[in-house]
Amino acid sequence: MMTVSRRETRALRSSDDVVRVRQAVRQWAMAQGFSLVDQTKMVTAASELARNTVDYGGGGNVLLEALNEGSRRGLKLTFSDQGPGIADIELALRDGYTSGSGLGLGLGGARRLTNEFAIDSTPGGGTRVTITRWQCGDRR
């Protein structure tokens, strides 16, 4: 049975918030016993999604959840914004596609860096991206 041992919401309004969320994710990942590689992957994925929330979603927040399932421990992050939403999710996930000026690798990269990835968005209705990474094992 999966339980949530800790839960916290953080605001994402500016690029300073992105830095703070990144630090928080690193601390949480360490507390969950993630290896250095797993920490780095989760932090990097969080960085990409947090910046998307600020840059494209017009700001929002992230919900951090520490997961326990048996002896397995994980970290789940939910990024939500009330921005313009994504019309074509398949296109947005394609490497190299960007509606801004970035490399267009953030969303797809975040998916590849995590174990579970879900995106829910409707044009005009905001965007919600959920990622989960489990400590060790379970690699794709």
Next chain:
Amino acid sequence: MMSTLGKTRFPDIVNRCQPQLLADWVQNQLSAASFNNGLMRESELREQSRQFLHALGEAVEHGDLTDIEESHWDETREFLAAVSRSRALQGFTPNQTAMFVFSLKQPLFQLLRQELEKQPEALIDEILSITRLLDQLGLHTTEIYQKNREEIIYQQQQELMELSTPVVQLWQNILALPLIGTLDSARTQVVMETLLQKIVDTNAAIAIIDITGVPTVDTLVAQHLLKTVAAARLMGADCIISGIRPQIALTIVHLGVDLTDVITKATLADAFAIALQRTGASVAAAERA
């Protein structure tokens, strides 16, 4: 009117009873729990208290008791600002700093009670006006305290900006830029411009960008690096990116960032060796006789 006599007794009491007021007040402050931590000497406290009472006495004689922004209060406000600054440095909390002013109420009210024993209404009026005044002065110390903090934070930010952009010359024609900390702020711009300028100044052929001190390399950081490499190349210099740790390498691969056009090395030493080789220099152990 302030009292039945038509004039507030406050200036009179502050000035006439100053020695006693000072003694009571200092005693009061010394016995407060917040003072038992040895943050400042008793003699210093006594002197500060004396100076404040003196300034207060002058101000209440001529100034408006309801408005401390008035020019008669300049000296008092400046003195309190100095106290606030020095206490912040001594490690007092904002509360303890404001208590310097607030703690004057008790001895002052005691004196007033003796003076106005027979005039309870006048006593209440006095207490009200003094409370209002001392509250303003106490909040003034808090405001200054806060401003000082903000100033310190701003200065530190500026210092960090400067600290984090050292471009060093390792050898003739070889520059190194050790990057430390977060890269996705205004800093990146400064860092990159500094590097490009230094390439011009030193006519460098190779620039080593070391990212050992960068905890997270995401697509934005990668993009900044790629742009810098491209700009340096346009200026005739090659870049080597060093300090790519295993976890960073794995992450970059998963992100899908293409660094194949860039020379990358695990350590700064490896990068330096390559740079020496490319510029036709070499390092050899000296032969001992």
